Structure formats: structure tokens, C-alpha cells
Amino acid sequence: MAAYVDDPVRLGEVRLSDGRLLGWAEWGPPDGVPVLLCPGAATSRWLGFGAGAVEALGVRLVSVDRPGLGVSTPAPGRTFSDFAGDMRRLCTLRGLGIPAVVANSQGAPFAIACAEAGVASAMAVVSGADEVAAPEFASALPADLRGLVERTASDPDGAEEFFAGLTADVMWDMVMAGSPECDLAVYRDPDFAAAYRRALDEGFAQGAAGYARDTVLAMGRWPFTLDKITVPVDIWYGELDTSHSPDKGALLATRMTTAQRRVVPGIGGALLWTHAEAILTSLLAKAATD
Secondary structure: OOOOOOOOOEEEEEEOOOOOEEEEEEEOOOOOEEEEEEOOOOOOOOOOOOOOHHHHOOEEEEEEOOOOOOOOOOOOOOOHHHHHHHHHHHHHHHOOOOOEEEEEHHHHHHHHHHHHOOOOOOEEEEOOOOOOOOHHHOOOOOHHHHHHHHHHHHOHHHHHHHHOOOOHHHHHHHHHHOOOHHHHHHHOOHHHHHHHHHHHHHHOEOEOHHHHHHHHHHHOOOOOOHHHOOOOEEEEEEOOOOOOOOOOOHHHHHHOOOEEEEEEOOOOOOHHHHOHHHHHHHHHHHHHHO
16 A cells, blocks of 8 residues: 655744744655645645655655644734745744745645745645636636635635634545545545544644635735746646646646646646655756756
């Protein structure tokens, strides 16, 4: 049976200048090439990827709890810019330099914020949540998603309150109900399921406000100047992924001039865990040439 994830080898917290804590987890050698992970929706620092691959490739993989998730102190009203600033400080405190960045699912716009702010040497967006509020997607969205996008635009405070009513169990059920069989083979793997459920439970340990803030930011219009991003970018989607992007990143790739789009057959949103070695190998090569 394939090993998709393993437990972190190092766990800790950093204290920021305003007194807030950021929780982090690491895999791989402590002197490896730093790679910062922006994890998916509502998951904590505990859910990594690339079991075995990070060690083989000499990667120091670092995942961070966004504010209000896991053990990180809440920061009501935070912005993408605030997050990039937090990551800049984390990189200084943890000796990461300017790391390569991997984003999964809802972590995508947070990684893009880092790239725009100069807190990334290269970026891989893997099964990334796309900018669903972009006008180009208005007619392509399913009715339920279009309704949430419109609600977020017209009443962001009300939308945030709505998202704050969700739970770890609801999130798990949504993932399982919306995934193709090829992804379910990963998600039902006993070790992966245990790690994923733990990460969700920890993501909601302080309540759902952190996830709700993430979701309102991700589901609204993105404040980035995407064509000004200069670092090399890989955009990865599974061919069978129907939930993260209306066009599997085609529009997103045209908006970032340094982006290369890759669509992988035979998999959906579980791509990060099934193709970790290929994702990291390409990312490291791009970071080395930047």
C-alpha cells in the first residue's frame, strides 16, 4: 500500500512581534531545501505530503497553521497581505530564506500572496482553488457555488458568519461526496484518512472562524496583480478534478506570465499526494534557476 503522508518530524510555534503565535510542522532534513506548504481548506499543519519523497529529495517541508486554525492565534479581519507578512516573519525566525512554496486547494491564493510579496522563490499551485469570483467564470459555476460567490460579494460579513457554522465533519463529508473514485482510493486509505481527519479536527480546534475568514478571502475577488508575479510557477490539476477550478487553471495560467500548466490524467483533487515526487522535483528545478 502506498504511503501518502507521514507524521511531522518537528513541531513548534513562533511568536510574532504583535504577540500572536503561528504553529508550524516540518518534514525532511532540517538542513534541506526549504519548501513552504500553504495547506488546503480547514486543515492544520499536521497534514503534509510526499511521504518518503521529501527525504529523498532533500526537502525541508514546512507547513503552517493560518491564523485561527490549529494552534495559531486568530487574527479577525486579516487580509492576504497580512498573511504574506506573517510568512515573511516566519521565514526569518525559522531560517527559511526565500522558500519555494506549494499551495493545495484553498491555500492557492495565500501562496499567490506570498509570491506577489516576494516571499517565494518558485511556486507550485496544486489542485488550487481558482478565483471563482472572476467575471469570466460567472456562467461556468454550478448554481450552488455561484450563489455563495454572489453572497460573498454582496454581504461578506454575512457570508463569513455562514461559513463559521461549518464543522470538521461537514468538511469531511463534502470532500468524500464530491470526489471521484480515484481520489477516494487515497482518502479512504486508513493512514491518510486518520491524518486528514486529525488535521480537520485540529483546524477547527478554535472554532470555525479561521476557516470562515480564509473562505471569504478565497471566494472574493483576489487583490493580486498576477501578471506582475515574476517567480516561476507550476499549475497542476488532475484531469478528473471537478471542484477546484472551472477550467483546471487554464485562465489562471494565462494571467501569470511565468506559469506552466500541467493536467495529469487519471486523478482528481488528490494529486498532491499521488504525484508528490514529480511536483517537488519540478518545483526544486524552478527554484534553482530563478
